[in-house]
Amino acid sequence: MYTCGTHAFRPRCAYIDVARFTFVRFEEGKEKCPYDPTKGYTGFIIDGEMYSASQYEFRNIPDIRRNFPFPNLRTDNSPTSWLLESDFVGSALLRESINSSIGDDDKLYFFFTERNTEPTAYSSQTKVARVARVCKGDIGGQRSLQRKWTSFLKARLVCAIPDYELYFNVLRNIFVVEGSSVHDSVLYGVFGLEWRNVKMSAVCQYSFRDVQTAFDGPYMELQDTKWREYTGTVPEPRPGSCITDQHRALLINSSRDLPDNVLNFTQRHALMSRQIQPVGGRPVLLQRSADYTKIAVKQVVGLDGRVYDMLFIGTDEGWLHRAVKISDRVHIIEELQLFEEKQPINNMVISQKQNRIYVSAASGVVQVPLSSCERYTSCYDCVFARDPFCGWDGRACAEIAAYANRSSLIQDVQMGSRGCTNITSDGFVMHRTRAVMAGDDMLLQCEIRSNLATPHWTLNGQVMLGYGVDFGYRTGTDGLLIIGAQNQQSGHYRCYAVENGVWVPVRSYMVRVQPVPPPASHLSGSPTALPESFFTTTTAPTLSPSSVPAEQLLSPPPALLPFRPQLQTYRHMEAMYISLVAVLGGLCLVLTVVLLYVSFCARNSPSARKYSQQALSITTATERKRSSHFELKTISSHCNGRTEGRSRAMSRDGEFLQIIPADIQTTPSKEPPPAPPLPMPPPLPASEYANGLSATLPSVLRKMNGNSYVLLRQTDSEMTSPLYHSFTEELNRILEKRKHTQLDIQPDESSV
Numbered sequence: 001m002y003t004c005g006t007h008a009f010r011p012r013c014a015y016i017d018v019a020r021f022t023f024v025r026f027e028e029g030k031e032k033c034p035y036d037p038t039k040g041y042t043g044f045i046i047d048g049e050m051y052s053a054s055q056y057e058f059r060n061i062p063d064i065r066r067n068f069p070f071p072n073l074r075t076d077n078s079p080t081s082w083l084l085e086s087d088f089v090g091s092a093l094l095r096e097s098i099n100s101s102i103g104d105d106d107k108l109y110f111f112f113t114e115r116n117t118e119p120t121a122y123s124s125q126t127k128v129a130r131v132a133r134v135c136k137g138d139i140g141g142q143r144s145l146q147r148k149w150t151s152f153l154k155a156r157l158v159c160a161i162p163d164y165e166l167y168f169n170v171l172r173n174i175f176v177v178e179g180s181s182v183h184d185s186v187l188y189g190v191f192g193l194e195w196r197n198v199k200m201s202a203v204c205q206y207s208f209r210d211v212q213t214a215f216d217g218p219y220m221e222l223q224d225t226k227w228r229e230y231t232g233t234v235p236e237p238r239p240g241s242c243i244t245d246q247h248r249a250l251l252i253n254s255s256r257d258l259p260d261n262v263l264n265f266t267q268r269h270a271l272m273s274r275q276i277q278p279v280g281g282r283p284v285l286l287q288r289s290a291d292y293t294k295i296a297v298k299q300v301v302g303l304d305g306r307v308y309d310m311l312f313i314g315t316d317e318g319w320l321h322r323a324v325k326i327s328d329r330v331h332i333i334e335e336l337q338l339f340e341e342k343q344p345i346n347n348m349v350i351s352q353k354q355n356r357i358y359v360s361a362a363s364g365v366v367q368v369p370l371s372s373c374e375r376y377t378s379c380y381d382c383v384f385a386r387d388p389f390c391g392w393d394g395r396a397c398a399e400i401a402a403y404a405n406r407s408s409l410i411q412d413v414q415m416g417s418r419g420c421t422n423i424t425s426d427g428f429v430m431h432r433t434r435a436v437m438a439g440d441d442m443l444l445q446c447e448i449r450s451n452l453a454t455p456h457w458t459l460n461g462q463v464m465l466g467y468g469v470d471f472g473y474r475t476g477t478d479g480l481l482i483i484g485a486q487n488q489q490s491g492h493y494r495c496y497a498v499e500n501g502v503w504v505p506v507r508s509y510m511v512r513v514q515p516v517p518p519p520a521s522h523l524s525g526s527p528t529a530l531p532e533s534f535f536t537t538t539t540a541p542t543l544s545p546s547s548v549p550a551e552q553l554l555s556p557p558p559a560l561l562p563f564r565p566q567l568q569t570y571r572h573m574e575a576m577y578i579s580l581v582a583v584l585g586g587l588c589l590v591l592t593v594v595l596l597y598v599s600f601c602a603r604n605s606p607s608a609r610k611y612s613q614q615a616l617s618i619t620t621a622t623e624r625k626r627s628s629h630f631e632l633k634t635i636s637s638h639c640n641g642r643t644e645g646r647s648r649a650m651s652r653d654g655e656f657l658q659i660i661p662a663d664i665q666t667t668p669s670k671e672p673p674p675a676p677p678l679p680m681p682p683p684l685p686a687s688e689y690a691n692g693l694s695a696t697l698p699s700v701l702r703k704m705n706g707n708s709y710v711l712l713r714q715t716d717s718e719m720t721s722p723l724y725h726s727f728t729e730e731l732n733r734i735l736e737k738r739k740h741t742q743l744d745i746q747p748d749e750s751s752v
Contacts, residue, residue, distance in 0.1 A: 175187075444509050
């Protein structure tokens with residue numbers, strides 16, 4: 001096995017021994033795969049020749065190449081680029097040389113999305129889907145287009161909804177279903193929108209007969225920077241065609257024998273004018289809720305002898321959609337979630353021998369069977385699935401490939417409704433009895449397995465038309481909800497799953513509405529016990545549809561049950577009033593808490609005041625007795641103006657006086673660091689108390705910067721210190737002297 005990889009922007013290729021699954025040898029891969037793993041890539045090896053298409057080198061140059069053997073071929077970039085920012089998604093080989101009456105050559109098809117340069121009616125179409133074709137026997141030109149393709153042509157693939165002018169211009173993946181001849185081969189393509197914010201995908205089908213018609217049509221020519229259809233003379237032999245018997249009759253046995261005028265025309269006219277339209281003129285499948293990434297197709301022969309295309313489509317979230325193409329539309333049979341985490345599906349391969357499909361993603365590879373007939377437990381489920389792999393044998397749904405005699409099997413892929421009318425072994429419908437008190441709500445469950453089926457209910461054999469609060473009913477995916485049960489809502493309820501015009505019974509209920517018992521205070525003696533049947537639910541199986549004629553089960557009764565609007569019950573009004581009172585009570589509680597919080601803050605938080613050097617008053621000094629011991633501390637200026645600091649200063653143990661420069665602008669801080677305490681000065685002798693402090697404090701204040709603060713800690717004592725008045729006078733004198741001093745704008749390290 002030959003494999004190539006980006007190898008951390010250093011592409012390499014390797015040969016792998018498949019039997020032992022080990023590497024044999026490595027070789028350079030720069031010319032065979034891209035540098036960037038996000039770039040699109042496609043390639044294959046045919047008859048010992050390797051062909052690849054991607055964006056090569058660091059410049060991301062798009063190219064279609066023949067890598068080996070010699071001579072190597074590639075596309076041309078001048079004077080008009082054949083490829084413009086092309087993102088390749090797939091490739092295919094069609095053996096057109098087999099049984100060819102003209103001696104045609106095999107052709108290689110490459111599919112990609114590139115930048116649009118053609119004139120369009122909508123300027124928003126910046127991208128376009130393309131298909132390019134080259135001949136397998138092309139070996140390049142002799143003088144012109146040396147070592148370049150001489151048969152390169154490309155055309156546009158159109159996948160759009162003409163009614164809404166909605167174009168799917170981004171090609172994501174392709175799959176080719178080969179027929180008995182080239183004209184019978186079919187191409188399936190998965191397309192997306194250019195807008196990445198819109199999730200929408202489409203699947204279009206193309207016939208290779210239309211592809212060949214486009215390549216045999218007129219050419220486009222670049223005139224005055226605009227592409228127009230070429231109306232001049234086309235040289236002979238036809239440019240871009242493969243070597244056939246017609247060429248050999250002119251002694252042109254290879255591409256090197258082509259005339260220069262043919263090669264020059266091919267070099268300038270690689271784009272075809274005719275666009276390739278899908279079969280039916282519109283997509284066969286349109287998905288609005290998923291982005292399709294990969295597609296694989298397998299053809300299956302049904303019991304009716306028709307050949308059906310089974311489509312396996314992967315999504316960007318790891319889902320696998322299994323669908324069948326019926327006429328001009330696609331019917332999705334089931335959706336499978338293959339991976340626990342959402343991830344795009346990278347590749348899918350169908351194994352014919354294993355009868356399995358292998359799906360790969362970033363987290364691993366999953367093996368999935370092509371069919372899941374055992375999932376369908378009844379004849380209706382088996383037929384409604386419209387799976388060409390499956391058929392009903394009278395007891396179970398099984399694969400038709402396992403039966404040699406298929407005459408007894410039932411299958412209806414075209415309509416999905418025929419074959420199960422007279423079946424007697426469909427199982428049984430559960431019949432249940434339910435009781436509910438008047439005015440209460442009750443849910444009648446009805447699970448429908450098919451996403452395409454619609455639930456319908458009948459009451460006493462008549463179809464229920466009105467659903468809603470006014471009618472007393474509400475329907476959903478889980479069943480029928482009886483709102484405020486009334487006496488007239490008692491009766492026999494039946495749930496049907498309606499699909500493809502067939503009514504299939506699913507559940508049956510016998511509902512009894514019990515009157516509300518009177519209050520216990522109005523009863524004499526012990527309260528009356530409710531009947532036991534009010535609390536019990538009985539289950540009795542009844543065969544259906546075998547027990548009743550099919551006409552009565554599969555067609556809705558002609559009579560319709562009238563309904564009249566029901567008023568809201570007292571219970572609903574009571575619940576509404578209780579809810580309103582609860583909301584108002586909660587609102588009042590919130591407002592009360594807010595008011596209490598505001599009043600508490602207003603009472604306990606005095607307004608912030610800023611003391612200046614000119615007006616410094618000590619209001620508490622005369623009210624309390626001070627001690628003769630002082631504690632001086634230098635703290636950061638970030639503590640200025642904080643309310644909680646002042647409130648703590650007015651504690652019982654002591655008071656802090658902040659001397660704050662009035663012109664200093666402080667920077668607010670949520671959590672200022674605490675000021676490191678200064679060591680306590682040694683106590684002065686008693687003889688020095690008279691003049692020791694007055695001599696020391698001024699020198700300390702003079703050495704301090706203007707942006708510093710002084711904290712004075714005073715403790716209560718029996719009497720005022722004799723140094724108090726002398727210190728106050730000295731402090732006022734120093735502050736008055738420094739009042740006109742210019743303060744430092746930037747605080748020094750003493751303030752940190």
